[in-house]
């Protein structure tokens with residue numbers, strides 16, 4: 253296992269549409285997932301998409317708020333070849349950050365509720381309807397697979413700030 257280098261905004265790999273993974277259970281995917289998990293843990297992030305580690309494939313990993321289980325631990329999700337479908341037109345704004353845009357935070361509109369489908373690393377089908385932070389994280393990570401960074405989703409660049417200046421912003 254190894255910690256991978258994170259591509260930062262401006263690197264062409266972050267602008268490309270990534271490719272479908274034909275065999276989610278392949279050794280290649282297994283090792284990629286292991287390395288991405290180790291990288292995410294090292295950098296203490298909420299989510300990571302394969303293009304952020306210079307691999308243009310449809311794979312994201314992310315933490316989501318705990319589901320049914322009575323635990324305060326976040327759930328770890330591995331999602332391959334995801335498809336997102338918004339449910340309704342409701343939009344929420346909240347602050348986002350990105351490992352590829354270090355030090356900055358932006359106020360980003362996202363669909364409040366979505367349904368997403370895909371496969372996990374064992375080839376098992378995933379089909380979830382989620383809202384709030386879970387929906388936000390999925391939209392953020394899956395945007396990376398389309399070559400989109402959260403800044404491109406913002407409708408007011410005045411709300412793009414350095415983390416260290418966030419204390420001046422109390423919109424939420």
Ligand code: ZN
Nearest residue numbers: 349350351352
């Ligand atoms: Zn990101």
